[in-house]
Amino acid sequence: MKTAWEYRYAHRTQKMGSSVIRELLKLTAQPDIISFAGGLPAPEVFPVAEFKQACNYVLDHFGAQALQYSTTEGYGPLRAMIARNTSRYSVPIVTENILITSGSQQALDFIGRLFVNRGDYIALESPTYLGALQAWNAYGAQYIPVPADEDGMIVDELEEALRMGPKFIYVLPNFQNPSGSTMSLERRKKLVELADRYGVPIIEDDPYGQLRYEGEHLPSVVALDSAYRGYGEECYSGNVIYLSTFSKLLAPGIRLAWVVAPEEVIKRLVMAKQAADLHTASFNQYVAYEVGKAGFLDEHVEVIRRTYKERRDVMLEMMDEMFPTSVRWTRPKGGMFLWGILPDFLDAADVLRVAIERKVAFVPGEAFHPNGGGANTMRLNFSYSSPENIREGITRLGTTLKELIKQNGHG
């Protein structure tokens, strides 16, 4: 029976419906599957004891405030803490440059809401983060894909895209989801200059920036933009909106992330957030502040780095050993993902179907390509599974790939 709602959906719902990430999260819930599909942090590194201590402290000392409605911008001390940390390792900013959001996905949604008219173009790396595409599809965005390699977006190809008039540029410079690539310093500088020359602003999405397992930390695009403009200690008012999150540093289940932007943009984002959900949970913000205030995050990120570095190393080592030579893959210097490229004649979705029978899973790469293509690509997550499961899962997957390549007469 049709409900009275059936013919009342708005135009914008026509581009909704891609629920790839969601279906994948369901896959990972089957306990007997070794899943490299999700984008989950390792639960072993969640600082449960510190959360417990913080919850008790907050409820003992600030129960009435932490359980009450609060301001849309976010909890003042938490915003100030983030501003201090950002000033220390990235770009000098003040509290007024910060908005707390319910995860970075919400920040991506608000950016679509503020800037994307139906039909507007966005220049971005191909492949790129699926969640950003989902957020902006809802506002009728279109995409100008810019090719990328192991050093990130190929900035020399960006100039042509900029002449097509995109509303903004979207980049994930560090250990990109899905490819694992990191944009080189030279390209970052060139990106800042080109964006300034064409007057096109930049969204820098940086959930993994601190999860580096080798090599030197590279300055963020927002920091380079600030330096390029000669800003000092004042309020940042440049060309970049920078996103980061506690999902990878603390835990995703508290849904806490933040936006760094010029104060005028923050004011507009606050209006968007007010209409969207009033404010992010006060309790979660108080607790995150308590967990983070005494420098705990600096220690904790070391634990995460050690854990994920080992898992990345095990995965790469096993792939070297078990994967057929006709498959290529990236060797990310950080983050949570690596990217595989299968021989052209293999479709990763077909591989997945067989792999699931063998109780191992990954994400076919096609959905990460804004305008299609990449049917022979795959994303593998190395942060969630234990080293033992990575060994077993990569063995299963390698065996599957070898068989499928042989079946296709190329063995």
Added chain:
Amino acid sequence: MKTAWEYRYAHRTQKMGSSVIRELLKLTAQPDIISFAGGLPAPEVFPVAEFKQACNYVLDHFGAQALQYSTTEGYGPLRAMIARNTSRYSVPIVTENILITSGSQQALDFIGRLFVNRGDYIALESPTYLGALQAWNAYGAQYIPVPADEDGMIVDELEEALRMGPKFIYVLPNFQNPSGSTMSLERRKKLVELADRYGVPIIEDDPYGQLRYEGEHLPSVVALDSAYRGYGEECYSGNVIYLSTFSKLLAPGIRLAWVVAPEEVIKRLVMAKQAADLHTASFNQYVAYEVGKAGFLDEHVEVIRRTYKERRDVMLEMMDEMFPTSVRWTRPKGGMFLWGILPDFLDAADVLRVAIERKVAFVPGEAFHPNGGGANTMRLNFSYSSPENIREGITRLGTTLKELIKQNGHG
């Protein structure tokens, strides 16, 4: 200096910017003002001890899950608990009829996102909830106001509105924000019949339904719609989307609310939520389930009712004593607000300016009128202030009103 973002805002931002609630929340933060302006629950009734116990239990037993990403629909046991409670006091539904949202404001936003094309009309009570107008303004909604009195929307006037082709009808049948009025049973039944006859669905917003201080509980519109259609114990698939929240029963700072809707609508809402913020904080959902699972909410609501009934009674008693006779007001049977109507020659915004000097605050009623008007109306919140502060605040406000009426030569 203008940033590169300045001329890049989308059309839809032109209707953003009303930040009345937000500015009001700032007012309430000044400690020496007695504020009847906000819509805050009394912090004295927050079950802090139960939250503490629940946080510890959840982190001891479900730390890895509660801090991890989870499904967009919400935590299964919490959805099932809400479905059971809803079936018990309202309408028979199942888990699949429930979506968890980050506050009811988010549910209102998603309803706009799913159903409102720019220029679509929504039929609603005038005055109505400001947050709904803010949510739907962002999608370019227009409004057909239907007059209301102490028995809620005057349903006889709705029929004319329905012939104008609204996308849906929005009602707050219980202790409405801002007016405090409650829709009579007869009108609820008529509303269900009219909506069915014209094929126009209904959004029923019910944050205060359980906060009744006198009289009999009235069946919700969704329950009447279900009975009208002859549904039994199956999945609800009728004409109404019903919204409620833990903000008033537990605490608003955890941002937890829910939508009851036909399963097909829930599926679409899930897609909207996936693009908007992936999911509501897992930790908060685990904690709310632990707090609520053993029937605690039934006891706790009694505490809230007792507390708010006393405050309502004190406020009404003091108004009877202190307010000039040319001011009229509602006598709500529940909820958190009452509504004042000043003599035509007084503008409530002018009154507020003087009142703030006398350290008492309220909300001028004009903003609650979708198409303007009501400059002589005011909303008073009675849940947040202590009885002592209500006595003092109403005394100050009554004195101010008497003076202003006298100054205008009508004393």
